[in-house]
Amino acid sequence: MKLTFSPEDEAFRNQIAGWLRNNLVGEFAELKFRGGPGDEHMFPEERKRWEQKLAEGGWTCVGWPEAYGGRGLSIEQQVIFFEEYARAGAPGRMGHIGEGLAGPTIIAFGSEAQKEKYLPGIVAGTELWCQGYSEPNAGSDLANVQTRASLEDGKWRIHGQKVWTSLAHESDWCFVIARTEPGSKAHKGLGFFLVSMHQPGVTVRPIEQLTGTSEFNEVFFDGAVAEDIVGAPGEGWAVAMGLLGFERGVSTLGQQMQFQNELDEIIRLARANGAARNPGIRQRIAEAHTGLRLMRYNAMRMLSSSQDGQADSSALVYKLHWASWHRNLGALAMDVLGPEAELIDDAPYELSRLQSLFLFTRSDTIYGGTNQIQRNIIAERGLGMPKEPKGR
Amino acid sequence: MDFTFNEDQLAFREAISRFLAAELPPEVLRKNWETEDGCSRELHRKMVEQGLTGLSVPEAQGGLEMDDTAWVLLTPLLGYYAIADSVVDTAYTATGLLSALPEGDHRREELLTGIAGGDVGVAVAHQVNPLVVDMDLADVVLVEFEGEIHALNQEAVSYECNTSIDSSRRLGRISVQPAPESRLLENGRDIWAETLNRGAVGVAGQALGLAQRMLDMSVEYASQRQQFGKPVGSFQAVKHHLADVAEKIEFAKPVLYRAAHALANNERGSDLYSSHAKLACCEAAWLAARHGIQVYGAMGYTWEADLQIFMKRAWALDSYWGDRAFHKSRVAEAVLADDALIGPQHTFEE
Numbered sequence A: 001m002k003l004t005f006s007p008e009d010e011a012f013r014n015q016i017a018g019w020l021r022n023n024l025v026g027e028f029a030e031l032k033f034r035g036g037p038g039d040e041h042m043f044p045e046e047r048k049r050w051e052q053k054l055a056e057g058g059w060t061c062v063g064w065p066e067a068y069g070g071r072g073l074s075i076e077q078q079v080i081f082f083e084e085y086a087r088a089g090a091p092g093r094m095g096h097i098g099e100g101l102a103g104p105t106i107i108a109f110g111s112e113a114q115k116e117k118y119l120p121g122i123v124a125g126t127e128l129w130c131q132g133y134s135e136p137n138a139g140s141d142l143a144n145v146q147t148r149a150s151l152e153d154g155k156w157r158i159h160g161q162k163v164w165t166s167l168a169h170e171s172d173w174c175f176v177i178a179r180t181e182p183g184s185k186a187h188k189g190l191g192f193f194l195v196s197m198h199q200p201g202v203t204v205r206p207i208e209q210l211t212g213t214s215e216f217n218e219v220f221f222d223g224a225v226a227e228d229i230v231g232a233p234g235e236g237w238a239v240a241m242g243l244l245g246f247e248r249g250v251s252t253l254g255q256q257m258q259f260q261n262e263l264d265e266i267i268r269l270a271r272a273n274g275a276a277r278n279p280g281i282r283q284r285i286a287e288a289h290t291g292l293r294l295m296r297y298n299a300m301r302m303l304s305s306s307q308d309g310q311a312d313s314s315a316l317v318y319k320l321h322w323a324s325w326h327r328n329l330g331a332l333a334m335d336v337l338g339p340e341a342e343l344i345d346d347a348p349y350e351l352s353r354l355q356s357l358f359l360f361t362r363s364d365t366i367y368g369g370t371n372q373i374q375r376n377i378i379a380e381r382g383l384g385m386p387k388e389p390k391g392r
Numbered sequence B: 001m002d003f004t005f006n007e008d009q010l011a012f013r014e015a016i017s018r019f020l021a022a023e024l025p026p027e028v029l030r031k032n033w034e035t036e037d038g039c040s041r042e043l044h045r046k047m048v049e050q051g052l053t054g055l056s057v058p059e060a061q062g063g064l065e066m067d068d069t070a071w072v073l074l075t076p077l078l079g080y081y082a083i084a085d086s087v088v089d090t091a092y093t094a095t096g097l098l099s100a101l102p103e104g105d106h107r108r109e110e111l112l113t114g115i116a117g118g119d120v121g122v123a124v125a126h127q128v129n130p131l132v133v134d135m136d137l138a139d140v141v142l143v144e145f146e147g148e149i150h151a152l153n154q155e156a157v158s159y160e161c162n163t164s165i166d167s168s169r170r171l172g173r174i175s176v177q178p179a180p181e182s183r184l185l186e187n188g189r190d191i192w193a194e195t196l197n198r199g200a201v202g203v204a205g206q207a208l209g210l211a212q213r214m215l216d217m218s219v220e221y222a223s224q225r226q227q228f229g230k231p232v233g234s235f236q237a238v239k240h241h242l243a244d245v246a247e248k249i250e251f252a253k254p255v256l257y258r259a260a261h262a263l264a265n266n267e268r269g270s271d272l273y274s275s276h277a278k279l280a281c282c283e284a285a286w287l288a289a290r291h292g293i294q295v296y297g298a299m300g301y302t303w304e305a306d307l308q309i310f311m312k313r314a315w316a317l318d319s320y321w322g323d324r325a326f327h328k329s330r331v332a333e334a335v336l337a338d339d340a341l342i343g344p345q346h347t348f349e350e
């Protein structure tokens, strides 16, 4: 166990902090603390440019191996990077799906040619990705995807519909799970495809969220060409699941720093408006603080036991914990605001940061595997308990 | 102790329930959101015809003179159909206040007659609510000023109007200059205290109805949405979520009734009972929203799903007429008071 940072690490901290100080200015100054949960729809063009700015400084994909254009940072330095990023109030990353999910999956499962083709755009912050997993009839039951991929004149073509696809309207690429073997069922007969969003045969329709904004979409594929398949046809499930492992990897650190910023804002507000004198609120703030610490230490333990950035089985509990914690934080924010919590900034439906936080956190326990599904996984995979009877 | 309602009360509820079911499908609520006021004046007219606004107005002023126990059957219905605030605020809370004023005051009589006839909308500005609801719809605002009760015409009040996360609600931050001419009563402290309780009980009833609506919608959704080849409602995790909501709702009902009974009979424990009711009913609504959206999955996070209409209203009402912290500390103060009666001999005293 080693819980301190070395002098080199501290020097690194100065380096990234200085870079952010010097670059989060000018056209990027207005992006400070923007683009986080519930605010993803804000400043898309500016934030895309910010991705490229980060890339120029070498600050995208910092945990990737240098061979693939990353910075090859140690876990400690990645922690520092995320800390400083959050401390500076640097904006929510538009490139996180490529950097955190698509890239690591291509590195782990893709061919050399695929790595050469896709990784540079992610590193340069010029190509954004979205995740085409869920379908109208495949939510929790992801293995029920019906989207088809068929080989037509030597090309894979995709037919079907995805739904809830975050940032599809801003993305250049989508990784899509589709059925390569007609009539196959469940996990068998699937493929993991890389599909350009800029082609005929791809239609993106925004879905309005209860926040009044649109961050996710319906995506229709009508014979769109998939440029690549990662892994063999029929073996897409293993790739798709491998990808979900990265979701619980180092990218969670950045998320925690974001959480810390939110909690800090709530604490500041509670002090300012007197809510901090209320014993009930005080206890919940203390609980929130404790919950975040648990998360942090657990993440560090999880990461130090698997240096490749992919989480081990102790990560099973992680999503359930943070999602429930964050949902409670949203409620705490509203209670700290008190009777003013419902007040909308501006017509027609301009939400304040904390209102967005509250509404957005209602979805944390749903996306990326609902709380119920997480508990099933913990019980069945973690504890080895008998599986629940299922329809099929 | 008798928790049953009389036939008149039940018949009235039945009639209103049929009326609202016919008039207020969710599409209509959404259409109303688009309007300036967030609610429909025409619907308001129809509610007046149903006798809703005159329910508590004294017979002498053309009303039905029903008390709080009649309202606890109605406020859940108004919540169930997400009726905008002006109805309860005017016909229940403000009417209660005005009725409590000494008889003979011509302005009291005038206002009550106007309320019964549906011609006058009244907003109530009580300290506990930093924002006044539906200022824009009100003709008159009742204002607390150092324990006095003032009635001001809307034009005499300057306010800034905002919307709520519940798009049917309009919130006003007001500034008023009460004058001797606007004063209805010099020492209005007791009436204000009672009004606070009535406001809280009115919200509690609506919260209970909202909870029931969200539960009904969630049950329906979970019974029809299929995953893993069967309805998601067949999974225990989902069922238990909704069973927990049902439990909260059922246990909140008699608490609400108890509070109304206390108000109707001017009981000393009204503060405590109305805080109980507000807490229990809002907790049910809060849980119904939390579990409702969970059971709906991503669909519950959309603008399109009607669940949001009721969730947002439940969230907005949560801190109206006293937030949780306020009501919890009132309960704590009552229970922990030096002269509080504790021990089994007092458990079923009231």
Ligand SMILES: Cc1cc2nc3c(=O)[nH]c(=O)nc-3n(C[C@H](O)[C@H](O)[C@H](O)COP(=O)(O)OP(=O)(O)OC[C@H]3O[C@@H](n4cnc5c(N)ncnc54)[C@H](O)[C@@H]3O)c2cc1C
Pocket (backbone or CB within 6 Å): A130, A131, A132, A133, A134, A135, A138, A139, A140, A141, A163, A164, A165, A166, A167, A216, A363, A366, A367, A368, A369, A370, A371, A372, A373, A376, B225, B226, B227, B228, B232, B235, B236, B237, B238, B294, B295, B296, B297, B298, B299, B301
């Ligand atoms: C904000 C947001 C962003 C999203 N972004 C993306 C994205 O970018 N890409 C993508 O592919 N998807 C995305 N999703 C979709 C997300 O992954 C799904 O919503 C999630 O998997 C749940 O599926 P569902 O919504 O269909 O709910 P359902 O599966 O219909 O579930 C409904 C309810 O039933 C419960 N349930 C279902 N099965 C069981 C069971 N076996 N046992 C117990 N309970 C069960 C669930 O827990 C839930 O409470 C996003 C969702 C949201 C809300």
